[in-house]
Structures are given as C-alpha cells and as structure tokens.
Amino acid sequence: MxxxxxxxxxxxxxxxxxxxxxxxxxxxxxxxxxxxxxxxxxxxxxxxxxxxxxxxxxxxxxxxxxxVDAGVFVPRRRTEFLIGHAVDRARPGAVCVDLCCGSGAAAAVLLDRIEGAEVHASDIEPAAVRCARRNVEPRGGLVHEGDLFAPLPPELRGRVEILVANVPYVPTGDIGLLPPEARDHEPLVTLDGGPDGLDVLRRVAAEAPEWLAPGGALLVETSERQAERAAGAVAAHGLEARILTCEELYATVLVATRPA
Structure with a gap:
C-alpha cells in the first residue's frame, strides 16, 4: 500500500x-x-x-x-440555485424559514446574505438539528427539532416572507438508483419523497399559505420531470407557481407565491 x-x-x-x-x-x-x-x-x-x-x-x-456531520444530508451544489433566488427576493430584515434544513446550509446563507434577517430552521432528524445549530445559531438564527412547521414559533404564522423547503423528492422506487454515497450514508427520510416523490411537498403546500405573509414565497427544489405536478400541488392551495431552471447546475426550482 x-x-x-x-x-x-x-x-x-x-x-x-x-x-x-x-x-x-x-x-x-x-x-x-x-x-x-x-x-x-x-x-x-x-x-x-x-x-x-x-x-x-x-x-x-x-x-x-x-x-456536515456523519449521517446528515450533504448540501448539493445545485441547491445554490434555489438559495440564490431566495436571497434575491428578500428584503432587509426579512422573516425566513428553512424547512427540512439538514445541516442548516440554506439558513446560514440567508443569515449571511440578508441584512437583519430573522431566520428559523427545522428538521425532524436529531442529528441534523445538532449539526444545524452549530451552523445557524452562531450567525443569529434559531433551529427547531420537529416535523416541518410543527416546531416553529406560532407567532411566525402569516409573517414568513421567504420559505425555503428542500424537501425529499426522490420517488421511492428510484432510491435504489441513487449513488451509494447518498443511498448508504444519508438518512432515508431526507431522500424518499413517496411513490411519486411529491408526498412531502404536498404537506408543505397544504400548510404554507397560513405561514406565508402576503406576497411571501415558498421555494422548493424539484426535478424537471416532476415540475408540472409540483406546480399543480401548490396551486391547489392558492399559491401562484412558476418554475425556474438552471442547465449548468441541473437544477429545477418551484417558486410558489401567496397572493398579496
């Protein structure tokens, strides 16, 4: 050797x-x-x-x-496309939430790039929450442990201007096709989006309108083949959907806005 x-x-x-x-x-x-x-x-x-x-x-x-601790979802380079649009939309002092935050990478960028931002993050995985707290809380944000919106402070309802939700969106049947690095070393809950990959997105879309401020936006990463159905899922709850793509990063982002 x-x-x-x-x-x-x-x-x-x-x-x-x-x-x-x-x-x-x-x-x-x-x-x-x-x-x-x-x-x-x-x-x-x-x-x-x-x-x-x-x-x-x-x-x-x-x-x-x-x-990024062992057993925590690794932030992907393509997700920089999502967070870039989130930052571009935000005003100084914006109230922001990062759901399914993993390591807290997105929340950390929001705090770093948006002057005076109030940032909350949540994740259901205890290991992710421990890791995210080290990345987010020294920058001034707060990390909460629990399922999606459940652990967030109730006073955020109707005030969230930027809602980033990097939800799992791999269809269950496709998990076996993922690279071993992801399949074997990242929690299944961070990858598996259900039979069509949209189960968690539908749950987020159902609750998002009551958390978003008028004119506030939900930004979600999805895949090109799921984009149309993902847009339909958020539109069913009164959100105005549009799809953004980046060929360089092979990224597809759904932006769903609550009407002002």
Missing part, C-alpha cells in the same frame, strides 16, 4: 477506490487531517465510500463553509 505521507500515495488510493476527482479530494483530506495517522483513517473512510463531506466534516455551499 502506498505511504499516505506521500501525496501521490493518497491520490493512488483514492483513484483505486473509484474517486473521479482524486487529486482535488486528496488536497482536501490533507488539509483537514491533523496528523499522518488521521489522514490514513480519512483516506480509508473515503475509499470505503463515505461522502467526502462526512469524512472532512464540512462542505462548501454558496461561498460558505458549513459543518
């Missing part, structure tokens, strides 16, 4: 494990390791298939470095 003290040795081990961007990953692992022994353990974990972000304990998202 190559010596992990040798940079080429790390790259070779990662390449042998099938890591496409072995050189870049080797640099990140070396930067994160506190000792040669720690580097060896990290390379071993990555070669075994753990997501790189779980191995190094962090991810880069929309220009921020956020902590």
């Amino acid at each position: 190559p010596d992990v003290l040798n940079g080429d040795g790390v790259v070779e081990r990662l390449r042998a494990a099938g890591c496409v961007f072995a050189e870049e990953e080797a640099d990140l692992l070396r930067a994160a390791a506190s000792s040669p022994a720690a580097l060896d353990r990290m390379v071993e974990r990555r070669a075994a298939g753990l997501p790189l972000e779980h191995v190094v304990g962090r991810a880069e998202f929309a220009g921020l470095r956020v902590e």
